[in-house]
Amino acid sequence: MSTHDRARLDGEDAVRFVAKNMRLDLRLIAGMIAPNTRVLDIGCGDGTLIEHLFRTLGCDARGIEIDMKEVTRAVGHGLPVMQGDADTDLRHYPDGAFDYVVLSRTLQAVERPREVLRQMLRIGTRAIVSFPNFGHWRLRMQLLTTGRMPMTATWDRHWYETPNIHPCTIRDFFALCEAEGYVVENWLAADDAGRRSLWRRAARLANLFGEQGVFLLRRGVQERNRI
Amino acid sequence: MPELTVAYRTYGTLNAARSNAILVCHALTGDQYVAEPHPVTGKPGWWDAVVGRGLPVDTDRYFVVCINVLGGCMGSTGPRSARPDAPGELWGTDFPAVTIHDMVRAQKRLIDHLGITRLFAVVGGSMGGMQVLDWAAAYPDAVFAAVPIATAAYHSAQNIAFHEVGRQAIFADPEWRAGRYWQTGGRPSRGLAVARMCAHITYLSEQALARKFGRRLQHVAKDPSEAINLFGEMFEVESYLRHQGSTFVNRFDANAYLTITRAMDYFDLATDHGGDLAAAFRGTPTRFLLVSFSSDWLFPTAESRAIARALNRAAANVSFVEVETDKGHDAFLLDEPDFHRTLSGFLSGCAEHAGLPR
Numbered sequence: 001m002s003t004h005d006r007a008r009l010d011g012e013d014a015v016r017f018v019a020k021n022m023r024l025d026l027r028l029i030a031g032m033i034a035p036n037t038r039v040l041d042i043g044c045g046d047g048t049l050i051e052h053l054f055r056t057l058g059c060d061a062r063g064i065e066i067d068m069k070e071v072t073r074a075v076g077h078g079l080p081v082m083q084g085d086a087d088t089d090l091r092h093y094p095d096g097a098f099d100y101v102v103l104s105r106t107l108q109a110v111e112r113p114r115e116v117l118r119q120m121l122r123i124g125t126r127a128i129v130s131f132p133n134f135g136h137w138r139l140r141m142q143l144l145t146t147g148r149m150p151m152t153a154t155w156d157r158h159w160y161e162t163p164n165i166h167p168c169t170i171r172d173f174f175a176l177c178e179a180e181g182y183v184v185e186n187w188l189a190a191d192d193a194g195r196r197s198l199w200r201r202a203a204r205l206a207n208l209f210g211e212q213g214v215f216l217l218r219r220g221v222q223e224r225n226r227i
Numbered sequence: 228m229p230e231l232t233v234a235y236r237t238y239g240t241l242n243a244a245r246s247n248a249i250l251v252c253h254a255l256t257g258d259q260y261v262a263e264p265h266p267v268t269g270k271p272g273w274w275d276a277v278v279g280r281g282l283p284v285d286t287d288r289y290f291v292v293c294i295n296v297l298g299g300c301m302g303s304t305g306p307r308s309a310r311p312d313a314p315g316e317l318w319g320t321d322f323p324a325v326t327i328h329d330m331v332r333a334q335k336r337l338i339d340h341l342g343i344t345r346l347f348a349v350v351g352g353s354m355g356g357m358q359v360l361d362w363a364a365a366y367p368d369a370v371f372a373a374v375p376i377a378t379a380a381y382h383s384a385q386n387i388a389f390h391e392v393g394r395q396a397i398f399a400d401p402e403w404r405a406g407r408y409w410q411t412g413g414r415p416s417r418g419l420a421v422a423r424m425c426a427h428i429t430y431l432s433e434q435a436l437a438r439k440f441g442r443r444l445q446h447v448a449k450d451p452s453e454a455i456n457l458f459g460e461m462f463e464v465e466s467y468l469r470h471q472g473s474t475f476v477n478r479f480d481a482n483a484y485l486t487i488t489r490a491m492d493y494f495d496l497a498t499d500h501g502g503d504l505a506a507a508f509r510g511t512p513t514r515f516l517l518v519s520f521s522s523d524w525l526f527p528t529a530e531s532r533a534i535a536r537a538l539n540r541a542a543a544n545v546s547f548v549e550v551e552t553d554k555g556h557d558a559f560l561l562d563e564p565d566f567h568r569t570l571s572g573f574l575s576g577c578a579e580h581a582g583l584p585r
Binding site (some may be wrong): 060062068071075076077078079080081082083084089092094096097165 | 401514516535536538540541542544545546548549550551562565568569571572573575576577579
């Protein structure tokens with residue numbers, strides 16, 4: 001889809017596009033989670049993922065969500081969700097309380113991404129992080145050709161009002177994991193249609209063609225000793 | 228105390244497995260008449276928007292028990308009860324100080340008596356919420372789900388202060404007679420009414436008072452001999468508070484008011500567990516739903532959030548919702564669709580986990 005095509009999308013199409021991406025995102029995350037485990041989903045929205053994990057995998061899945069309307073919807077649907085903030089509320093959980101701590105499409109919007117990751121791997125044995133890849137060729141192309149901040153369906157807000165204050169690329173994330181001593185147990189990149197082709201195993205190509213990255217992390221030995 | 232009476236009401240049917248019981252805990256001036264007309268005032272049950280057929284606490288599905296608290300005046304043992312050791316005497320001010328935990332222990336005796344080993348849920352707002360927290364801390368295996376609403380893990384200095392103003396109003400009434408008003412057949416109605424008026428302000432919010440009454444005046448016949456008619460006119464909010472005060476004294480005993488407000492003031496769950504609230508819930512199997520209301524300044528959202536965080540520290544299963552409303556602390560008793568949807572959904576979700584039949 002070219003830049004011009006995207007500009008023609010009306011509101012309804014844009015919403016559908018995002019929703020499709022969301023489902024893909026959650027499906028990929030669910031594929032990394034073992035049955036009957038304890039899961040915390042940070043930024044769980046209306047609780048779609050935790051309901052899926054409970055019903056299909058028998059997980060003890062819980063959620064934190066910052067938006068009270070979403071929390072009310074989730075709890076009213078019978079799901080264990082509490083209103084809270086990824087930046088401030090993770091420190092209240094004890095070490096190793098969960099097998100997986102999930103942060104889907106939220107890392108780029110938190111105030112201190114590195115601290116949030118540390119907390120995730122303190123309270124969980126493993127962390128699953130998904131984020132929109134700022135290294136995608138379309139964004140690079142827009143910046144190169146127009147000299148302006150890129151705008152796509154995923155990155156759809158102006159620089160001065162975007163909640164995505166910490167965008168990163170797939171390679172940036174690999175670098176952070178290395179610096180922090182996290183072990184990347186599994187990772188994948190997906191394009192906007194959810195196709196997973198040959199490039200998904202090569203970080204540089206994934207960084208160019210992957211619309212989003214999904215990472216399964218665990219603490220490295222060093223990191224564990226430090227904690 | 229050689230013997231204890233607990234007065235209670237039930238609604239719905241206990242199933243064969245005795246697994247569908249919900250205990251509803253009432254607030255400071257509530258009683259066991261949660262979902263039926265009050266025998267004294269004739270008014271509808273105090274939570275008839277929440278408890279009943281097809282309502283969030285659905286009596287078609289759950290067996291609901293509501294118990295008059297220890298120290299109350301609607302049938303359970305309290306200051307208005309006869310003293311077993313002195314025929315013809317009432318307990319009055321000699322009634323022993325009780326705590327929220329004492330109330331809960333008395334309730335546990337009844338629940339045991341009913342043959343219920345595990346309550347499906349314990350639900351309550353305000354002082355009822357304190358009892359819910361105490362139940363979950365004291366008997367974690369007997370509480371599958373806990374819903375403390377508009378409450379706190381301890382009574383704040385500001386709340387104790389308001390209670391003290393109310394108590395002083397009772398003491399200042401000439402009819403108080405050192406607490407032995409029952410001997411002469413009188414009662415400190417003026418003092419108790421003022422206590423209720425003062426407390427009632429704390430149950431509302433500035434926005435709710437402005438919306439309901441504003442600065443509107445109403446005229447009354449001027450009569451300098453009656454303080455009530457001194458100015459020949461009164462603000463509607465004054466009239467409302469006076470009405471709240473005067474109707475309250477018909478159904479409540481001053482000594483019971485003192486006993487129960489004191490029990491709330493003493494409540495501090497963390498102190499009972501070495502100063503760490505999380506320690507009260509360590510390893511708890513109970514599923515929690517905490518609800519607060521945005522305009523509640525008596526038990527503000529921060530207090531519920533503090534409980535939620537303590538439950539997080541204890542790795543408990545906790546849901547937490549703040550309901551947006553301008554109705555203040557009273558909101559938990561009123562028609563709040565978001566709150567009712569949340570409570571209903573939470574209980575249904577828990578019923579699924581508990582394996583209750585639909």
